Each structure stands twice: as structure tokens, then as C-alpha cells.
Amino acid sequence: MDVYIMGIESSCDETSISIVKNGHEEIATTVLTQMDTHALYGGVVPEIASRMHTENITMVLEDVLSKTDLTMNDISAIAVTYAPGLLGSLLVGVEFAKVLSLVYDKPLIATHHIAGHIYANNLVKNLEFPLLALVVSGGHTELVLMEDDYKFKVLATTLDDAIGECFDKVARVLGLPYPGGPNVEKYAKEGKPTYDLPKPMDNDELNFSFSGLKSAVINLCHNEEQRGNEIRKYDLARSFQDVAFDQIIRKTKLAIEKYDIKRVIVAGGVSASAVLREEMTILCDKMNVDLSIPPMRYCTDNATMIACAAYPQYLRKDFTDLSLRAKSQEYFFQDSE
């Protein structure tokens, strides 16, 4: 029998609900982004985010149902992002999911946001194991070996900052508007790599580090300002992006060689970067490795990826009850190592 999972995502500044068939086929989706509102403040304002989720979530449900002939009766389970993210934002989705589960008598599934980013790859082609997952987001920079669904072995992690966090910080220092990552990419496209920035972790270790690179950009801006020199923003964005992605590519290559990897997937918000997508494609082509990256619109936050990630949970009856709590922080890979 076909399984229709309704996914709900509200961990940051997108209110999204989707219906996904059998873990990989999107039936309907609605994503309402608050980006324009938060851009006025230069970043996500948590209080405004949760208020907007509360105001909008019922309309998002109505909208997604209007896009399909399915009704709530056809839904097999309700899945919701319970962690990590802004607590007030997560709470809106979690409590809404509980109400739907109670009113319509559907099983409730607690799904981790990072599982969503990983399982968005099922929209392209069902995951085949073993595989190497490169997880690059606002809070994660990891190389993870997956032997099976929800079976993870972390091969490498960042020793300090996550890559997305670093993009956001550099955007701020350069005075670029929110959201940081995509704007650094836009500027980098117009620039040349003329600034000499230190290459972090230029060794055989698999782990990542981004704080040194971040500090180098901050110090450079500071020093140039003090000297009264103008900063060439486009060139600095490009120089930074080149060094940041060079590290990602070098470490991924090392892991492919060391663990004799045949399949790679990319997950997380930074995989929306056209430059990273292209560099990963070149690397995997060269190394004869099968590469999967979710379609661009599923790299940023959406509920479809949550419904995809909930499917293996549904199959093993990994259900939760109304005592489910939203958590602002919860390390995803810790239980399965």
C-alpha cells in the first residue's frame, strides 16, 4: 500500500508543509519564506519568526491540500522537524503536528532537520548504501559514512565553525545583506581571487576547520579599514569562497580515497551553491564516483525533505507521542555511531 507522509518544517524562517508518496515522490508542497521580513533586520529575528509561523501555518496547510485530491484521511503519518533550530519556531511546527495527529488519529514522527537534508537526495534517486554523505550547512560540516538507513559513522567534522556559519559571518563583515551565503556567492561570481588567505587544514587529516579562515577575513577587513584602504568586496568574496570550497573538495577527495567510496551525496543548505555543485561534480567525475545532490530548491529548508526522511522511520514504526518536545540543539549523528 502506498504511504503518504505529511511533513512539517518550521525550524528557521520557512513555514513549509508537504505530502510525499513512498519517501521519494512529492505530491504537493508549500513553502512560505519570511526572508524579506528578516532581511530588513539583517538576520532572522527569532520572536518575529515564531510569530509569523503561528500566523501562517494553518494557511500553509490549506494551501498544500488545495494542490492535491488527497485529504487528511489519505495521510499515513504526520512528520515534523523537532530539532535543531530556533526553539520558538520549532514549537509552532511541533505543536501543530501534534494537533493534526490527535484530531485525525495519525501516527506522529519526530524527524531531525539534518536527516531531512540527507534524505532530500531520495527525490533524485533512492539512496544506495554504503555511501559517503558530505553535510554542509549552517550548523554542520561533516563527512559521514552511511552503511544503511539512519546508520552513520562520522569520518570527519569541523574542529570549530561550520562552513555555512562562516559564509554568514563573512557576508556580515563585507556588509552584504541577509541571507549571507547566497550573497557571498553572487559577489564572488563578479570577483577575482586576488586576496591571499590562509589555506586551513592543509594536511592529510580528514577534519575541517573554518575559524582561521573566518578570522583572516575579519582581520583583513579591519586592517584595511584602519589604513583607510578600500576593500574590494567582490575579490574578497571570491578569495574566501575559493579557499572555503577548496578545503571541502580536498577533504572529500581524501575520504573517497581512504575509504574506497563509490557513491557520494551532498546535503545541507550550502549545497545550494552552484560553485560547490560544480566542483563536486568535477571531483566525482574524475574519481569515477556516483554523485547525488538534491535539486536546488530542496537544498534550502522545505518540508518535502522532512517527509522523505520520515519514510524509513515510518517503515520501522519509529513513532512518537504527544509528549514530543522541540529541541533547539540535538546532535544528529551521536546515537548511531
Ligand code: KG4
Ligand atoms: O542547511 P541549512 O538550512 O542550515 C542548517 O540547517 O543549519 O543551510 C543554511 C546555510 C546558511 O549558513 C547559508 O548561508 C548557507 O546555508 N548557504 C550557502 C548558500 N546558500 C545557502 N552558502 C554558500 N553558498 C550558497 N549559495
Ligand code: ZN
Ligand atoms: Zn536546513
